[in-house]
Structures are given as C-alpha cells and as structure tokens.
Amino acid sequence: MIKTTPYVKQRKSYGDRVRTMGDGMHALFLLLPYGILFSMFIAIPTAIAIFLSFTYFDLVQMPTFAGLNNYIALLTQDGIFFRNVLPNTLQFAIIVGPGGYVISFIMAWILAQIQKVPRTVFALCLFMPSLAPGVFVGTLWVTIFSGNQYGFVNAMLLNWDLIDQPIQFLQSADHIMWVMLLVSLWSAMGLGFLAMLAGILNINEELYEAAYIDGIRNRFQEIIYITIPSVKPQMLFGAVMAIVGAFNAGGIGVALSGANPTPQYAGQLITNHIEDFAFIRYEMGYAAAVSVVLLCMVWVFSKLAYKFFGERES
Amino acid sequence: MLNSGFQGTKINPSRFHRSQLKFYLILIPISLFMVLPVVFIVSQAFKPIDELFRFPPTFIVERPTLANFRHIMRVASGTGVPMSRFLVNTVIVTAVTCFLTIIITAMTAYGLSKKKFKIKNGLLKLNQAALMFVPAAVGIPRYLVIVGSGLNNNFLAHIIPFLAMPVGLFLVKQFVDQVPDELIEAARMDGAGEIKVMWRIVFPLIKPALATVTILTFQAVWGAMESSTMFVEDDTLRTFAFYLGNLAIGGNPVMAGVGAAAGVIMFVPNLVIFIAMQSRVMSTMSHSGIK
Numbered sequence: 001m002i003k004t005t006p007y008v009k010q011r012k013s014y015g016d017r018v019r020t021m022g023d024g025m026h027a028l029f030l031l032l033p034y035g036i037l038f039s040m041f042i043a044i045p046t047a048i049a050i051f052l053s054f055t056y057f058d059l060v061q062m063p064t065f066a067g068l069n070n071y072i073a074l075l076t077q078d079g080i081f082f083r084n085v086l087p088n089t090l091q092f093a094i095i096v097g098p099g100g101y102v103i104s105f106i107m108a109w110i111l112a113q114i115q116k117v118p119r120t121v122f123a124l125c126l127f128m129p130s131l132a133p134g135v136f137v138g139t140l141w142v143t144i145f146s147g148n149q150y151g152f153v154n155a156m157l158l159n160w161d162l163i164d165q166p167i168q169f170l171q172s173a174d175h176i177m178w179v180m181l182l183v184s185l186w187s188a189m190g191l192g193f194l195a196m197l198a199g200i201l202n203i204n205e206e207l208y209e210a211a212y213i214d215g216i217r218n219r220f221q222e223i224i225y226i227t228i229p230s231v232k233p234q235m236l237f238g239a240v241m242a243i244v245g246a247f248n249a250g251g252i253g254v255a256l257s258g259a260n261p262t263p264q265y266a267g268q269l270i271t272n273h274i275e276d277f278a279f280i281r282y283e284m285g286y287a288a289a290v291s292v293v294l295l296c297m298v299w300v301f302s303k304l305a306y307k308f309f310g311e312r313e314s
Numbered sequence: 315m316l317n318s319g320f321q322g323t324k325i326n327p328s329r330f331h332r333s334q335l336k337f338y339l340i341l342i343p344i345s346l347f348m349v350l351p352v353v354f355i356v357s358q359a360f361k362p363i364d365e366l367f368r369f370p371p372t373f374i375v376e377r378p379t380l381a382n383f384r385h386i387m388r389v390a391s392g393t394g395v396p397m398s399r400f401l402v403n404t405v406i407v408t409a410v411t412c413f414l415t416i417i418i419t420a421m422t423a424y425g426l427s428k429k430k431f432k433i434k435n436g437l438l439k440l441n442q443a444a445l446m447f448v449p450a451a452v453g454i455p456r457y458l459v460i461v462g463s464g465l466n467n468n469f470l471a472h473i474i475p476f477l478a479m480p481v482g483l484f485l486v487k488q489f490v491d492q493v494p495d496e497l498i499e500a501a502r503m504d505g506a507g508e509i510k511v512m513w514r515i516v517f518p519l520i521k522p523a524l525a526t527v528t529i530l531t532f533q534a535v536w537g538a539m540e541s542s543t544m545f546v547e548d549d550t551l552r553t554f555a556f557y558l559g560n561l562a563i564g565g566n567p568v569m570a571g572v573g574a575a576a577g578v579i580m581f582v583p584n585l586v587i588f589i590a591m592q593s594r595v596m597s598t599m600s601h602s603g604i605k
Contacts, residue, residue, distance in 0.1 A: 023429045026508055030425030031437070033418050037478035040459055042444055048455035107344070110337045112325045118338075124589065125345035128352060131584040133537025135559040136577035140355045143570060150570070152354065152371055159370040186348065191481070191530075191599070198600035201326055208325070233603020240445050240604070241481075248448050271450040278454050291451040302446045311605055 046295070052288035059282055070289035081290075084265035085273045088177065089247075089297075092269055095181055097246035097301065100188025101239060107189065108197040109227065123197060129187040138255035141183050145169040145256070170256045173266035180253050180267050190245060192238025199234030200227060232309050239305035247298050250275070270294050352581075359383070359574035366571050382575035386561065395549045397557065404554035407472040408535050414473070415531045416524050419482050423523075424516050426483075427490035428498060438487075442604065444480035453544070460545050471545035472553060476535055482527040488601040489523035490516060522594035523601075529591055533584050555580060 053070055055063035074081060107126055111119045132140070144152045147168040154166040169175045203226065211226050228235070250271025253262045260276055262268050268276075270290060278287035327334070353374075358366070360378035387397055426438060449456070456475065457466075465471045493516055501511050517524070542556035558576035561569065588595070 024431040027425045027429035027431045027434075030421045030429065034422035034478055034483065037418070037474065038441075038444070038480075040463070041456060041475045041478055042447055042480070045452035045455035045459055046447075048458060049452050052455065107341075110340060113327070113337050114334050114341075115327055115330060120592070122341045122345055124592070125349050127588075128585065129348055131533065131581065131588055132352070132577075133533070133555065133580045133584065135537065135539070135555065136355070136581045139573045139577040140351055143355060143358060143574065144351060149369060150367065150371070152373075155369060155371045186351070189348075191602075194595060195599040195602040198596050199603065201596075202600045203325060205325070231603075233605045234599070236604040237602045244446055244448060248450050250450055271448075274451065274453070284454055287454060291454075294448060294451045298446050298448055309604075 049288045049291045049295075052285050053292045055285045055288075057284040057288075059284055063285065066285055070286050073286065074289055074293070080265055080268070081273060085268050085270055088266070088268055089270040091177070092181065092184070092249075093243075093246040093297075093301070096184040096188060096249065097242050100185055100246070101192065101242040103185070104189050104193040104238060104242070105196055105235065108193055108200055109223065111197055112200040123194075126189045127194065130190040130193075132187065134251055134255065137183065137187060137252070141179070141256060142170065142258075145179055147171050170258070171263050173264040176253060176257055176263055176267040179256060183252055183256070184246070184249055188242070188245070190241060192241035195234040195237050195241075196231060199231035203227065203230045232311065236305060236309035239309055240302055243298060243301045243305060247271070247294060247301075270297075355574050356578055358571060359578045361571055363571065382571040383579075385572050386558070386575055386579070389561075395552075397554075399550060400552060400554040400557040403469075403472075403551065404536065407469075407553060408532060411473045411476050411535045412528050412531045415477050415479060415482065416527060418477055419479065419486050419527050420517060420520065420524060421512070422483055423486035423490045423520075424512055426487050428493075428495065428516075441480050441483055441487075445484060447480060453540075457544055466545050467547050467551070469551055472535070472538070472541045472551075475541065475545075476531065476538070479527070479530065479534075482530055485526055485598055485602055486520060486523040488603075489520045489598060492601065493519050522597045525591045525594040526598040529587055529595065532587055536583060537580055 052063060054066060054068070056066045056069075057063035111123055111126075114122075129137075145154075146152075147154065147170055148166050149155055149158055151166065151169070153169070154163075157163045158166065167175065169179050207226050207230065208222065211222065216222055216225055248271070250269045253267030253269060254260045254272055254275075257263055257267060260272050260280070262272065271294065274287050274290050274294065277283045277290065357373065357375040359382055360375045360380070361372075362377055362379045362381060365372060365376060389397070426434060426441075460466050460471055460475065465474060497515055498511055501515050506514065537555050538553070539556050539559045542552040546552055558580055561572055561576045
C-alpha cells in the first residue's frame with residue numbers, strides 16, 4: 001500500500017507546539033498556490049463529472065436531476081458501448097498497458113547489462129517516440145499507413161507486387177485496431193521506462209554478490225530474487241504511468257482514421273465515446289457517466305498494480 | 315570479483331564482453347523500429363513536391379529542399395493571422411508556464427516534505443491518487459471551470475490549467491526528501507529565513523528534479539492544442555501547436571510535406587531539451603519509486 005514519510009505522533013512540549021503551529025502556517029502559504037490550482041483543474045472537475053453523471057445536461061439549459069438514468073442507459077441501451085467501446089478499450093488497455101509495461105521492463109533490464117555509452121544511445125532511441133507530440137505521431141503514421149499508393153507501406157507492397165489494390169489500413173474496421181496497437185506500443189516507453197532503468201542501475205552491486213554466494217545460479221533467478229524486489233517502487237510508478245497512459249490514449253484512433261466515430265467503431269475507445277457524446281451530441285450528463293466509468297476502470301487497474309508492487313503494510 | 319560466473323552478470327559493466335552481444339541483437343532491431351519512422355518523416359519534410367509523389371517512394375530524401383518549411387513561414391491562418399503571432403504566443407506561454415510550474419512545484423514539494431502539520435499524509439496520498447488522473451475524462455468539467463472562472467478566451471487559459479502537475483510534484487517531493495533536515499536546521503541557526511532556506515539550500519540541491527519538471531511541462535505545453543481549440547475563440551490568442559496541427563491534419567497529399575515539416579518543428583525542441591538534460595532526468599527517476 002501507499003506508504004509515505006511516517007509522521008510520528010508524540011506528546012509535544014509547549015515549544016514544539018508553537019513550532020508546529022509555525023510550521024503549519026508556513027506550510028499553508030507554501031501549499032496554497034498548488035492547492036488552489038489542484039482543486040480548480042483536477043479535484044473540482046472530477047467532482048463535477050461525478051455530479052453531472054446524475055443529470056441531464058446539454059450545456060444550454062441548467063442540468064436537471066436524472067438519478068441513475070444515465071448509468072441505467074449505459075448498462076441497458078448502449079449497444080455500441082458493450083459491443084465495441086468496452087471490448088476495444090479493454091483489449092487496447094491490456095495490450096498497451098501491461099504489454100507495453102513488460103516490454104519497458106525487459107528493455108530497461110537489457111539496457112542495464114551493457115556499457116554506459118551505447119546504453120545512453122539505445123535508451124534515447126527507445127524513449128524518442130515518447131517525446132513526439134500528438135500532432136507528430138498522427139502525421140507520421142498516417143503518412144506510413146495511408147490507404148492510397150502514397151502511403152509508404154502500400155507503395156512498397158504495390159511495388160513488390162504483393163498486392164493489386166492499396167490496403168485501407170486506416171479506414172477499414174479490420175485493420176485500424178492493430179495499427180492503433182502498433183503505434184501505441186511504439187510510444188509506450190515513457191517515464192516509467194526511464195524510472196525502471198534508473199532503478200535497476202541503482203541496485204547495490206553487493207546485493208548480487210551476496211545472492212550468488214547464497215546460491216542463485218543464473219540471470220533469471222537474479223531477476224526474480226534481486227532485481228524485481230529492489231526496483232519494486234519504481235516498477236509501481238511505472239505501472240501507474242502505463243495504466244494512465246493506456247486509458248488516456250484515446251486520440252490515436254481518431255488521429256489515424258481522421259474521424260470520430262472511427263470506421264464501424266472498430267477503433268472506438270472509451271475516451272472517444274466520451275467525446276462523441278459530449279462534443280458531437282451534447283449529452284453531457286451521459287458523457288459524464290461514461291467518464292466516471294473510465295475513472296473507475298483506471299482506479300481498479302491501479303489498485304491491482306499496488307497489490308502487485310506495493311510494499312506490504314507491516 | 316568473486317568468480318568468473320559473476321563477472322558476466324554485472325549490471326552497468328565497464329567493459330565490453332562477448333556475452334553482451336545477445337543484448338545488442340535484441341536492442342538493434344527494436345531501436346530501428348523506434349527510430350526509422352522518425353527518420354522517414356524528417357526526410358519527408360525535406361522532400362520537394364515531385365519527390366513526395368514519386369512511385370515507388372524514396373525513404374531518404376534525394377533532393378532536399380526547405381520549401382515545406384518556407385511554406386509554413388509564409389502562409390497565415392484562415393483568418394489572416396500570421397504564423398509569427400502564433401509562435402510568439404507559444405514562446406510566451408511555454409516560458410511562463412515552465413517558470414511558474416517550477417516555482418509552485420518546488421514550494422509545494424518543500425512544504426510537503428519538510429514541514430510538519432496534521433493533514434500532511436492525507437495530502438500526499440491525495441496527490442499520489444492524482445497520478446492516476448486521466449485528463450481526457452474530465453474535458454467538459456474543466457471547460458466549465460474555465461468558463462466559470464472567466465478564463466475562457468483569455469491568454470491565461472493556456473497557462474493556468476497546466477500549472478498543477480501531480481507527477482511533477484511527486485517526483486520533486488521525493489527529491490526534497492533526500493535533503494538532510496540537519497542542513498536546513500543549520501541554515502536556520504545561522505538566521506536564514508524561510509525564503510533564504512529554500513533559495514539557497516533546497517533549490518540548488520533539487521535542481522535535477524526541477525529540470526525534469528521543466529521538460530515535462532515543456533512537452534505538455536509546447537505541443538498542447540486542447541487549450542487553443544476549447545478555451546480560446548480569438549485566433550490571435552491561439553498557439554503555434556494549434557496552427558501546425560491544423561496544417562498537419564487532413565491527409566491531403568499535397569500538404570503531406572508541409573504536415574511533416576510542421577511535425578518536425580514540434581518534435582525537435584522536445585528532443586533537444588531532453589538530450590541536454592537527460593542525465594538530470596535519470597537521476598530524478600531513480601527517486602521515482604512509490605513505496
């Protein structure tokens with residue numbers, strides 16, 4: 001579970017109490033700006049989303065109370081949500097989240113096994129896609145997978161006579177999902193990857209020596225008994241980043257296909273569903289209910305990550 | 315070293331050993347997969363129009379030209395706002411946001427790490443929970459807050475929503491934890507006030523973490539289109555990313571080269587800043603663990 005610097009409670013002398021009060025005032029001033037901004041743009045919006053999810057709201061008239069109707073509609077009437085959005089989101093999030101995460105860990109571990117200079121170069125290569133802004137990612141992969149002879153992949157396949165017609169990678173329901181997965185895995189090595197790499201490099205070498213004296217024999221045992229326990233905190237950070245990244249990455253399908261909804265909803269993720277209802281249909285209450293479902297999904301996945309990697313409360 | 319078996323499994327080895335070859339065999343193809351698309355799009359950005367439409371396409375540009383970049387400099391937005399206006403907007407927004415984020419994050423991290431007060435643990439947990447925050451889920455409520463606080467169609471709408479960054483605060487707070495309390499006590503004994511302690515003792519010691527926050531903020535703000543599309547209606551208040559993003563979208567083949575050039579302009583600053591600060595980022599990330 002989450003453990004932070006322990007705040008030891010003890011009986012305080014008068015002087016200590018005055019001191020703590022002073023600390024409290026100082027802390028108030030130090031924390032005030034962040035506190036206000038955090039409330040305005042993170043806490044209050046989340047609270048509004050939860051509130052709106054119980055209302056009908058079209059941005060023009062005041063919201064009217066709807067009870068659980070939005071959630072009931074979501075569970076019983078939203079065929080697209082159950083047929084397309086939910087399976088797509090889970091498939092996408094599981095492959096890009098845990099999948100990308102495992103790849104990040106393996107890559108970080110491999111990088112730690114080579115010398116410093118090549119390591120820095122390779123780490124930069126692997127991290128580079130995460131530095132690309134959304135606009136760049138979209139343009140890049142649209143250029144590569146474009147469904148006409150100017151798309152690089154199609155041009156090459158046509159040129160080698162492997163196909164007669166360009167393949168509609170981005171406009172067909174059969175292909176859009178795997179292109180989205182490819183693109184997302186391409187940019188999956190982000191902050192979490194760097195955290196794990198730094199963590200592995202910081203493991204005290206004596207730990208390994210001791211473990212070898214104690215009888216571990218190979219690298220696999222080394223990873224299980226030394227590496228993973230030593231970098232657990234970084235791995236938890238990485239896991240949270242991977243989960244948030246996977247659920248937050250809704251833009252990619254729309255950026256690739258150029259339309260919301262994506263072709264036959266084949267690449268529709270939950271964030272697109274929210275945008276669809278919010279900005280295209282102006283059903284804010286319903287969109288908010290879907291948002292709450294999204295936040296719950298992220299929360300459940302993160303809880304799982306804390307279970308796996310968090311330090312047990314003693 | 316203890317025995318020959320151990321030598322091979324060293325982390326962070328100082329010399330090359332044959333046993334490392336297998337790692338290169340994995341790293342090289344994956345790195346190519348990561349880098350080649352970028353090489354291709356950069357090369358695309360320098361292609362003249364006839365080469366963009368050549369069949370079969372060239373991977374590396376044969377006759378590089380700056381025409382696509384010149385096109386970006388020359389054209390103006392639909393409402394006749396020149397490119398330079400967007401660029402100036404973005405430079406101001408990025409500089410101000412980075413500066414304010416550093417100050418606010420460092421202050422807050424110092425307060426949360428070194429001060430003792432009742433709800434401290436609760437606040438730390440709250441910020442840790444906010445690491446899971448998915449901005450995409452609350453687009454509408456954020457918009458309502460912006461409108462409610464009168465920030466819409468205001469230049470500040472590009473800056474203020476980005477100042478509170480839970481990940482940044484988390485990383486910096488972990489770093490401030492490493493600053494020994496004795497150092498701060500000693501400075502107090504010498505009569506240093508709160509501001510002096512922060513400025514002279516804490517800030518210099520947490521520079522790597524602040525550099526990391528700068529990069530994260532820069533990346534978030536420099537490439538942000540959300541604030542321009544949602545919070546601002548006046549074209550003269552919009553940013554460079556918005557302008558370039560609109561050039562890049564559309565899949566119009568004639569614009570392919572221009573779109574690629576726009577992407578490259580967005581990408582290069584991120585890359586340069588990261589390379590310049592990478593060792594600081596790595597030292598921050600080694601303290602990133604959640605316990």
